[in-house]
Amino acid sequence: MTKTETKSGKMPLHFSRKLLAIPYGLFLAMFVVIPLLIIIYYAFTDRNGNFTFENFSNYFGGEGGLSAFLQSSVCKTIGRSLLIAFSSTVLCLLLAYPVAYIIAKSKLKNKAAFLLLFIVPMWVNFVLRINALRELFIWLNMFNKSDSLDMFNTVIGMVYDFLPFMILPIYTTIIKIDKSYLEASRDLGATGAQTFLKITLPLSKAGIMSGVSMVFLPSMTNYVISNWLTNNKTAIIGTLIETSFHSSDWQNGSVLAILLLLLMFLVTWLTGGFKEDTQAQSRGTALW
Numbered sequence: 001m002t003k004t005e006t007k008s009g010k011m012p013l014h015f016s017r018k019l020l021a022i023p024y025g026l027f028l029a030m031f032v033v034i035p036l037l038i039i040i041y042y043a044f045t046d047r048n049g050n051f052t053f054e055n056f057s058n059y060f061g062g063e064g065g066l067s068a069f070l071q072s073s074v075c076k077t078i079g080r081s082l083l084i085a086f087s088s089t090v091l092c093l094l095l096a097y098p099v100a101y102i103i104a105k106s107k108l109k110n111k112a113a114f115l116l117l118f119i120v121p122m123w124v125n126f127v128l129r130i131n132a133l134r135e136l137f138i139w140l141n142m143f144n145k146s147d148s149l150d151m152f153n154t155v156i157g158m159v160y161d162f163l164p165f166m167i168l169p170i171y172t173t174i175i176k177i178d179k180s181y182l183e184a185s186r187d188l189g190a191t192g193a194q195t196f197l198k199i200t201l202p203l204s205k206a207g208i209m210s211g212v213s214m215v216f217l218p219s220m221t222n223y224v225i226s227n228w229l230t231n232n233k234t235a236i237i238g239t240l241i242e243t244s245f246h247s248s249d250w251q252n253g254s255v256l257a258i259l260l261l262l263l264m265f266l267v268t269w270l271t272g273g274f275k276e277d278t279q280a281q282s283r284g285t286a287l288w
Helices: 022-043 054-059 063-068 073-103 111-123 126-139 147-175 179-187 192-203 205-219 223-230 238-245 250-270 278-283
Strands: none
Touching: 054 250, 063 073, 073 111, 073 147, 073 179, 073 238, 111 147, 111 238, 126 147, 126 223, 147 205, 147 223, 179 192, 192 205, 205 250, 223 238, 238 250
16 A cells, blocks of 8 residues: 555545635636726727827816816715715714624623624615615605705615624624733723723724725725615716716726726725734734
8 A cells, every 4th residue: 555545545635725726716817807907908098999098187187187177077976985985984883893892792692693683684685675775765755855865875875784894893803802901901900991992992903994994995886875875866986987887988987997996905005904913913803
């Protein structure tokens, strides 16, 4: 019997890391890399396929310059998208952190079951959830009344849809905080508020940043929520991209997609998404 044979006489199966990575590599190439290359191609070419930067310059006012861009509908839509995303993220954080903290610090034996109550709505079809919220706004006489109310409805829709994505990472981070830090803080005479501000809140930063990135970025692009809850009156960045592609305007749609991609990288960088928190991992407080 050779070294590679088992007692049963069969050859054991060995899979290298490179072999196991092939399916993911193919998926990544087909659904991420190739579509991204197509978007880059259309962003830097005109309708005749010639290389150009005019697609970008047109979005920044063209001959009118920056002042024309600041007064354009595109700039107003970008500003509206940022306002909606910021408001949705702040409201999600204000709601999610107390919920995650209470569940993590509770003495319940099965905390996961209680946390499941906030995840169950995600199992319901997205169309049904948003349509139900739309009917609620109609019943409350809040639908299609004014621009400010449309903005409010959009923010509520974003919070309703993305709240679990803020609760889960914060909960996971809080529950992994080493209890010895909290005990040491109390032994040194710190109050509950001081312990929270000096220990719990800083050590839960990783979960907060993860939740912020998972709420802020989709809130700028989920045009389905804004369209359904405002009767197509509140446009966001995702609305412009969808309109451009549906009208076969691949050049302008690709430019917007690249600008959005750059904005996503900026937000991820600002929230520390590209940093490896080795210190938090050593304390057992990292999210992943």
